[in-house]
Each structure stands twice: as C-alpha cells, then as structure tokens.
Amino acid sequence: MLFRAGIGFNDLPTWQKRGAGLLWETYEKTAENPITGEPMTATRCGLKVELELPMKGRYGNFIVALL
Numbered sequence: 001m002l003f004r005a006g007i008g009f010n011d012l013p014t015w016q017k018r019g020a021g022l023l024w025e026t027y028e029k030t031a032e033n034p035i036t037g038e039p040m041t042a043t044r045c046g047l048k049v050e051l052e053l054p055m056k057g058r059y060g061n062f063i064v065a066l067l
Contacts, residue, residue: 014052021050023066 002009009017025048028041054062 018053018055021053023048023050 002012024045026043026045029044030039030041032038033040053059
C-alpha cells in the first residue's frame with residue numbers, strides 16, 4: 001500500500017515504523033520553600049516520549065533496563 005502511494009518504507013521516520021514509547025521518568029527540580037525562602041530540590045515524575053525504540057534483542061534489553 002505504501003509503495004502504491006509513492007511512499008518508501010525506508011524513508012519513513014523510525015517512530016512510524018516501530019512505534020513510540022511513553023515512559024515515566026523522575027527528575028530533580030529546583031524550587032524555593034515558600035515559607036522559609038530556602039532553595040531546595042524536589043523529585044518530580046513526568047512522561048518521556050521515546051521515538052527511537054531499539055529492534056530485536058536490544059528491545060528486550062531496553063525493557064529489562066526499565067524494569
């Protein structure tokens with residue numbers, strides 16, 4: 001179907017061929033204590049979009065590293 005539409009599979013971005021991953025990631029954010037005015041760091045969670053998923057055996061290693 002892609003070939004009939006004039007689209008080469010190898011020309012597509014990786015995320016369109018393999019999909020994308022949504023991962024939770026933790027990060028440190030600097031802030032100021034509103035009561036004392038002291039600088040502090042807080043740990044936050046957010047979503048990370050992974051557009052370059054590995055293939056074959058490396059994908060298994062990628063998943064194991066996440067767990």
